[in-house]
Amino acid sequence: MENKYRQRLVWVTVLALFWQLTAWSGLFSDLIFPGLDQIFLALLKSLKDGTLVKQIAFSLSIIIQGLIIAAAAALILALTAYFSKYADGLIDTLTALAHPLPGIALMPLILIWFGSGKTAILIVIIHSVLWPLILNLSTGFNSIPDIYTLIAKNYRLNKLEFMFKILIPASFPYFISGLKIAWARSWRALISAEMLFGAINSLGGLGWYIFQKRVFFDLPGVFAGIIVIIFIGVTVEDFIFKKLETNTVRKWGMLK
Amino acid sequence: MGHVKMSSYLELKNIAKSFNTEKGKKIALKDINLQIKKNEFLTILGPSGCGKSTLLKIIAGFIKAEKGKLLKNEKVIEDSGLDRIMLFQEFEQLFSWQTVIDNISFAVKASAKNKNIKLTKRQIKEKSLKYLNEVKLKSYQDYYPHQLSGGMKQRVALARTLAAEGEIMLMDEPFGSVDSQTRQELQQLLAQLWQEEDKTIIFVTHDIREAVFLSERIVLMKNEPGEIIELVDNKLPHPRKRSSREFNQLFEQLQTRLQN
Amino acid sequence: MKKYILIIVMLFLIIFLASACDIQDYAADQTKLTIAEQYGLAYAPVQLIKELSLLEKADPSLEVEWKQLSNTTAIREAMLAGEVDIAFMAIPPFLIARDKGMKWKIISGLSESPLGLMTNREYINSLADFKAEDRIALPQPGSIQHILLSMAVERDFAEVNKFDDQLLTMNHPDAMNALLAGREVSAHFASPPYLFLESKEKGIKKILSGKEAFGGEFTFIVGVSTEEFYQQQSKNYKVFLEALTEALNFINQQPQAADILADNYNLTAAEMKEYLNWPGMEFTSKIKGLEEFLAFMTAEGYLKENNYQRSELIFTEELVTEKKETVLEGAEQDGK
Secondary structure (H helix, E strand, C coil), rough: HHHHHHHHHHHHHHHHHHHHHHHHHHHCCCCCCCCCHHHHHHCCCCHCCHHHHHHHHHHHHHHHHHHHHHHHHHHHHHHHHHCCHHHHHHHHHHHHCCCCCCCCHHHHHHHHHHCCHHHHHHHHHHHHHHHHHHHHHHHHHHHHHHHHHHHHHHHCHHHHHHHHHHHHHHHHHHHHHHHHHHHHHHHHHHHHHHCCCCCCHHHHHHHHHHHHHHHHHCCHHHHHHHHHHHHHHHHHHHHHHHHHHHHHHHCCCCCC | CCCCCCCEEEEEEEEEEEEEEECEEEEEEEEEEEEHHHHHHHHECCCCCCCCHHHHHHHHHHCCCCCEEECCCCCCCCCCCCCCEEECCHHHHHHCCCCCCHHHHHHHHHHHCCCCCCCCHHHHHHHHEEEEEHHCCHHHHCCCCHCCCHHHHHHHHHHHHCCCCCCCEEECCCCCCHHHHHHHHHHHHHHHHHCCCCEEHHHHHECCHHHHHCCCCEEEEECCCCEEEEEECCCCCCCCCCCHHHHHHHHHHHHHHHHC | CCCHHHHHHHHHHHHHHHHHHHHHHHCCCEEEEEEECCCCCHHHHHHHHHHHHHHHHCCCEEEEEEEECCCCHCCCCCCCCCCCEEEEEEHHHHHHHCCCCEEEEEEEEEEEECEEEEEEECCCCCHHHCCCCCEEEEEECCCCHHHHHHHHHHHHHCCCCCCCHHECCCCCCHHHHHHHHHHCCCCCCCCCHHHHHHHHHCCEEEEHHHHHHHHCCCCCEEEEEEEHHHHHHHHHHHHHHHHHHHHHHHHHHHCHHHHHCCCCCCHHHHHHHHHHCCCCCCCCCCCCCHHHHHHHCCCCCCCCCCCHHHHEEECCCCCCCCCEEEECCCEECCCC
């Protein structure tokens, strides 16, 4: 594990060096290809005057809210589908229709129905998270060993006990992989949605920050925003999810 | 002298069950009649396909018979319950997300709830450790199932089944997935535990030696269709030795019966 | 270690070669002209150049490519990448990029246009009536609509950022829909034809005109191109400018301009004519208001440099205008 990060660090340095050399070579104007020094200056400036921190906090708070709401909804829907054939049919159909839709495509509709601003972005996130989670949870529920159903019968567990003591923990690996997909989709949807919505000079998140930079022709600023997005994405995927997995499915020997 | 009728403990009356397969209707069980005595160790012995597992599942209430009745203390029972706890063959019967001790606590809690007894956390832990100790795995209490060998997993499962405190323990070829050395150790453990407790055990197997080692009474079954051939008493004294003459005599007797 | 170095060198070479090809193409290509096409009434003369094939007629060997790009930012970036030679946009976005180092200048004026802040709320009759929850839709930060609104706000309230938290970025079609829907959006700083469509709707009224906000007349859309293009493809530059003059004359003098353009704008010929002749709609190569925009945007920090000379920002001024105002005579010749 240590080795992997060391390797990554080496490659990042190589790429950074390569970038800087290209910038210095003068092959491209520094409007198109700003050097790392310009980018870091832009990054520092935004960090110092607090705008970037505020936008990061905004983006993260929305995505966490969205993830929690969608996870709860997905759990409820998937459980309902598990226990009721009719519900299963309905939810399965809904998922099949909605899953292929990228959230951005729904934007005009969302705009008309929910207006713009925080609500609209939240809806986009929930849409990105809900369907993959439902799919994974449902698959997980239906994949638990049959023997667990027999055990539940034997021990006369009621539906609730069965859900919380067996069904949900047994499908945890599926929940986690669903969550990873959901995070990836929603993070990307969030940034795109923020680029479309938002007010000027106020809170609009990272996507909005990048959009502002772009519109004011500040390419180093755009890159600074991109770096932050990458950093956050890597942190969540490599550290938070990894930690979660280690303390659950890895510990339990349940890696898929 | 008057004839004293023994009230039956567990009784199967005219049980029949068939399955629809691609090749048509398969009669898994045809007219099974069986009386099971309290606290006896009964083995259902037969080749694969003779319906012994199906029979056990009907007793457990997992499957419903097409015809016939299951009676306990002369009352018809149709559902499953903690009075008839099943020990499965599969290793995954243990909950992989819980430690060994928590797996056993699951049964302890279920049993307490069933009896309307409230236990404190400490009491639950004590009880769980007691059962874990009976299968000699106390030092593994904080391990996760995936860290245990097959034999150890089955021992934990056995402890859990004991912890459920059911009158009747149903066992569906529980030692079938482990190597023969481990299997013998587990048989030894089971025989010992049964002698120490008041439990009715209905044990399904295709392994004749296992039946001879463990049981008091052996139900011989044949397949196509699934029927009881014969009931054989096993009066060998405990502790039983696999190498003894009596042991092997009984073994051969059963083997002959089954081959016909 | 050697492996790493080898890979670095190889990557470098690949990029070098890839970009080298591009540069060569550009310098050599005198036979291709790429023009950014935008939808809007203010761009009508450019549309005429396309409809009447004026460029092909002037130089049959010229390959003309019209690129549809969705907004000014995209156009700016395409020009930076060398994909677009000539484009049309409002003065503020041009200045912002120029200020950040983009090497481009104005070729010519294109149109003046009525612009207006339209609202659907009964209680709003002037800027002072806006409440904190009222949202104003406009194309993007740094757009002319944003700047005009800021100018008005600065003048009325001495607080240029007053509405910044209430602004919504929306393109004109979406903004119009939202305005007519009457919920989320309280106002839309509109340009033609949306301005005209909105003013015909019941319940929508104009509370501020572009002219009022600016404090006078100003050019709405100008044509721009890079210095590189101007220097390296001067022949094509000239050809385009002549075509533009011809188009401007045509639209101002020929009545059938409306018939030719109507289809493209999905209007009837009568509607087209009405819009072309709407008061305030002027097609001229004059460039008005540049200094005022410069002064305001520098004062409010949108621009850093503050010593721009007019000649730094425009290639050549009186190359061709159809409305000639000679300084000596001070008399207007007839045009339209």
